[in-house]
Amino acid sequence: MNAYDAIVIGAGHNGLTNAAYLAKAGLKVIVLEKNDYIGGAAVSREVHEGWIYSNCSYVCSMMRQAIHRDLDLSRHGLLLVPYLGTVNFGQGEERLLSYHDEEAAYLELKRHSPHDADAMHRFQADLSRYAQLIRKTLMRTPPDPASFRPRDLMELLHLAKQFWSLGEREIYEYIRFFTMSAAEYLEDYFENDLIKAAMATPGIIGTALGVYSPGSAYVLLHHVMGDVDGAIGAWGLARGGMGAISNAIAGAVTEHGGEIRICAGVERVLVENRRAVGVALENGDEFRSRIVVSNLDARRTFTRIMDRRDLPEGIYEKARNFKIRGSSGKVNIALSGLPKFTGVPDNPHLNRGGQAFIGTLETLERAYDCWKRGRWSGDPFVESVIPSAWDPTVAPPGKHWMSNFVQYCPPQLVEGPWTPKRREQFGQTVIDKIERYSPGFKDLIVHMEVRTPHEIEQEIGLTEGNIFQGELTLDQLFFNRPFPGYGQYRMPVKNLYMCGSSTHPGGGVSAVCGANAAREILKDLRCPNSVPEDDFHDE
Amino acid sequence: MNAIDPYAGERLKTSPFHPRQRALNVRDAWTSWNGYQFALHYYDAEYEYFCIRNACATYDISPMQKYEIRGRDAEAMLNRMVTRDVAKIKPNRVAYCVWCTDAGRVIDDGTIFKLAGDRFMLTCGSPCAAWLEKSAFGFAEVQVTDLSDALAALSLQGPTSGAVLKKLGLNGVENAKPFDIQHFSFHCHELRVSRTGFTGDLGYELWIQPDLALELWDELYAAGEHHGIHPYGEAATNMARLEAGFIMPGMEFNEALKTVRFEHDQTPFELNLGWLVDFSKPHFSGRRALLAEQERGPRYTLTKLDIEGNRPAEDARIYANKRCTKEVGYVTSAMWSPAVKANIALAMIETEHAQGELWAEIHYEKELRQYSRVVRCQRKDQPFWAPARAKATPPPDC
Numbered sequence A: 001m002n003a004y005d006a007i008v009i010g011a012g013h014n015g016l017t018n019a020a021y022l023a024k025a026g027l028k029v030i031v032l033e034k035n036d037y038i039g040g041a042a043v044s045r046e047v048h049e050g051w052i053y054s055n056c057s058y059v060c061s062m063m064r065q066a067i068h069r070d071l072d073l074s075r076h077g078l079l080l081v082p083y084l085g086t087v088n089f090g091q092g093e094e095r096l097l098s099y100h101d102e103e104a105a106y107l108e109l110k111r112h113s114p115h116d117a118d119a120m121h122r123f124q125a126d127l128s129r130y131a132q133l134i135r136k137t138l139m140r141t142p143p144d145p146a147s148f149r150p151r152d153l154m155e156l157l158h159l160a161k162q163f164w165s166l167g168e169r170e171i172y173e174y175i176r177f178f179t180m181s182a183a184e185y186l187e188d189y190f191e192n193d194l195i196k197a198a199m200a201t202p203g204i205i206g207t208a209l210g211v212y213s214p215g216s217a218y219v220l221l222h223h224v225m226g227d228v229d230g231a232i233g234a235w236g237l238a239r240g241g242m243g244a245i246s247n248a249i250a251g252a253v254t255e256h257g258g259e260i261r262i263c264a265g266v267e268r269v270l271v272e273n274r275r276a277v278g279v280a281l282e283n284g285d286e287f288r289s290r291i292v293v294s295n296l297d298a299r300r301t302f303t304r305i306m307d308r309r310d311l312p313e314g315i316y317e318k319a320r321n322f323k324i325r326g327s328s329g330k331v332n333i334a335l336s337g338l339p340k341f342t343g344v345p346d347n348p349h350l351n352r353g354g355q356a357f358i359g360t361l362e363t364l365e366r367a368y369d370c371w372k373r374g375r376w377s378g379d380p381f382v383e384s385v386i387p388s389a390w391d392p393t394v395a396p397p398g399k400h401w402m403s404n405f406v407q408y409c410p411p412q413l414v415e416g417p418w419t420p421k422r423r424e425q426f427g428q429t430v431i432d433k434i435e436r437y438s439p440g441f442k443d444l445i446v447h448m449e450v451r452t453p454h455e456i457e458q459e460i461g462l463t464e465g466n467i468f469q470g471e472l473t474l475d476q477l478f479f480n481r482p483f484p485g486y487g488q489y490r491m492p493v494k495n496l497y498m499c500g501s502s503t504h505p506g507g508g509v510s511a512v513c514g515a516n517a518a519r520e521i522l523k524d525l526r527c528p529n530s531v532p533e534d535d536f537h538d539e
Numbered sequence B: 001m002n003a004i005d006p007y008a009g010e011r012l013k014t015s016p017f018h019p020r021q022r023a024l025n026v027r028d029a030w031t032s033w034n035g036y037q038f039a040l041h042y043y044d045a046e047y048e049y050f051c052i053r054n055a056c057a058t059y060d061i062s063p064m065q066k067y068e069i070r071g072r073d074a075e076a077m078l079n080r081m082v083t084r085d086v087a088k089i090k091p092n093r094v095a096y097c098v099w100c101t102d103a104g105r106v107i108d109d110g111t112i113f114k115l116a117g118d119r120f121m122l123t124c125g126s127p128c129a130a131w132l133e134k135s136a137f138g139f140a141e142v143q144v145t146d147l148s149d150a151l152a153a154l155s156l157q158g159p160t161s162g163a164v165l166k167k168l169g170l171n172g173v174e175n176a177k178p179f180d181i182q183h184f185s186f187h188c189h190e191l192r193v194s195r196t197g198f199t200g201d202l203g204y205e206l207w208i209q210p211d212l213a214l215e216l217w218d219e220l221y222a223a224g225e226h227h228g229i230h231p232y233g234e235a236a237t238n239m240a241r242l243e244a245g246f247i248m249p250g251m252e253f254n255e256a257l258k259t260v261r262f263e264h265d266q267t268p269f270e271l272n273l274g275w276l277v278d279f280s281k282p283h284f285s286g287r288r289a290l291l292a293e294q295e296r297g298p299r300y301t302l303t304k305l306d307i308e309g310n311r312p313a314e315d316a317r318i319y320a321n322k323r324c325t326k327e328v329g330y331v332t333s334a335m336w337s338p339a340v341k342a343n344i345a346l347a348m349i350e351t352e353h354a355q356g357e358l359w360a361e362i363h364y365e366k367e368l369r370q371y372s373r374v375v376r377c378q379r380k381d382q383p384f385w386a387p388a389r390a391k392a393t394p395p396p397d398c
């Protein structure tokens, strides 16, 4: 009865994408999700009546157009809407406004520093060059650098070719870039502290690194390599919240005959003769299949739902040591009206897009110091967006909700585990910071959902609440993701695969991990490939 | 010092909504339409396009040509002029039409509003007074009045448009079906509302006397404040209509009366509008030529294409083979569709090749260097964009 070609554990957007492509190739697929809703960290939920939060991820840019187009996600209800205008809040009345119009953007930078306004062009050209190279690796399976198989050699050659096309000087720069900190990298371009701080913030989002930590420059790149309709670095909102992405992909799964089951937490991957043969659910049900795919992070996959004795030597340790530190919090706030911010013109294309409550580079680094000591900063970095100002479907007319992403928030506190009281205190710190820039903000609050790494782990099963299913550092990127030697979605137990953000190219709502894994699985099962190639004709 | 403007004779007219639109046209991006100053975009074309697809947005259709056709013979006269059967239009309904020369070539497209048994309104993109007069020849009781400057009109399009009109106080507007006309009282005068538009989405068109235009604008914008209302211009219109698969003069067709070269204009069949041609009704202009064409088959067929890659196929030629040795057509409009996530185009394809393989040769530039690429085209039978809400009655609120 319960026999399938493939079982996908977890209905995160990557698990769903994986299932959609396996189903599209004609396989009999079931997705098993522990929660009573799908989507994992790409989810929309009505926690407070009338308001629909994107509870975890909140903006979209990494989603690969090729997948959106190929799975016909628009027809399944997905509309990605770019939003405009971000305000960076510095110290006191200092504001850096991001205008959509190029000329206006230039003049605004010039107001802060004529030098930096010019330097921005060079910065963007350099970053675009790096981004272009990385973008081209996204929908490709990383080669195994230690293998002599023709496929790996060809892929290495392909990469080398792309790399050499940068030119000698740029190659050195590029290698240096990977090991630098965001702040140091920006030092080379800019002089104004708020501009540097504003440009540095994507380097720390979701990561247990500080603006001055080596490796944060890459994280910066990871956040700007996406695009919305070809506008590289732009971010958009999903109409209906981020869950609209997962729901649309689920639509594609069903359309192709796949099955999705909620409230079906997997307790164990069943292994016989060193092969994965199915799963056992927490409720005791068993499912059999030719292959098993885990959408869970690497730590969880090997230390929670696998029997250590089923794993080859060393894998358990690798999984245990996989760097997956929780560092972010999220506060979703329902508001009775649109907040007003001091020092921001009453321009509707500016004052309701994104807000980055920064302070200075120093503020960001001090917040990191607190995290290291198991505390949250009294002056945290908060990145916000007001989706309801753009999306009429997520709050009653005239009412709003604000998504506030907080960097940093420790997975455990020095004084002990998270408690509801401490969680509320953390939430209070966040709204205190916003209130400083928006007097009267607190009076608008109708409801608040405060999420520390603890809640994120409990609900979605992201270990420690790490938003990327594992740090995005060089030792865990590309063919090293999740572990060296296992960068091609096949795991140490035969017929077991991984398809979540713990695999290349890492975290973010991109659907790429799931699609790449499907391509490898179909290869192994000798099924025709159903996964499209990426679409880079114009780059 | 009230010096006379020496350029007065060259300046464009402004629409009744102009004072409000001018304030919102942050970019000073203007073009013109039928002698009126007309917004190309207000803030950003793509942003305005998304207002249409995601919330709601207004488009000033005042510069459109509007004619009242009235009298006992009005219906017969229109029926003689357009290819569709006007007798089948029920009162308070709108019908999309084309009209042709005797050679069956399209003069223009537009909409006919049946306001009463003997009262119609015809709207179209270009002035049509002379042709109407010609068409009225021989009909004793028809009066044609040009309402173009006497009627202001604003199109409200997008998923929240219905909610906004309800908020404006138009009770029962939710019961309007697509192509229905309703009449409301606005400041003691008539506000006509039709569930029509040029975006393929849920939408309405509001018709009002010019001296109430600003009142209507202000009340509409107050009602739409929390529903994302924003004005849009020609650029966003062009994006939305292409996704809906609608044709534009000067893009898909060359107006027949302005065409110099032999058959550089189009027939309804070529434009894939055969469904608008009704041979079962009494004689109409172009009937004989169109009958012959129906027999013979049109030389070209307007075809919807989904094109590989993401580089818009603007001005591309279409070939029957990848080597590009057999040219079979040309692209009329093309864009990357942000909503559908597809590289879409309308193209005129020689009918005999329309079902075969199609390849587009696309030229583009990257940092001053020229590139070209030949990519495969897929034919589409349905509009690229056709959300269920566009047909739903009552429509959803967002």
Ligand SMILES: Cc1cc2nc3c(=O)[nH]c(=O)nc-3n(C[C@H](O)[C@H](O)[C@H](O)COP(=O)(O)OP(=O)(O)OC[C@H]3O[C@@H](n4cnc5c(N)ncnc54)[C@H](O)[C@@H]3O)c2cc1C
Residues within 6 Å of the ligand: A009, A010, A011, A012, A013, A014, A015, A032, A033, A034, A035, A038, A039, A040, A041, A042, A055, A056, A057, A058, A059, A060, A061, A062, A264, A265, A266, A267, A295, A296, A305, A328, A329, A330, A405, A456, A459, A460, A461, A462, A465, A466, A467, A468, A469, A499, A500, A501, A502, A506, A507, A508, A509, A510, A513
């Ligand atoms: C707070 C937060 C904010 C973020 N912001 C953004 C953003 O703005 N933009 C962006 O692009 N990315 C953002 N991210 C990252 C992005 O959301 C994730 O990288 C991505 O959604 C991960 O998708 P996934 O499918 O790989 O895994 P997940 O979403 O983690 O899916 C795993 C699934 O497995 C299920 N599961 C776990 N254990 C079991 C079990 N035993 N049995 C069955 N099912 C199980 C889980 O419930 C979950 O549904 C954010 C993440 C977080 C947490």
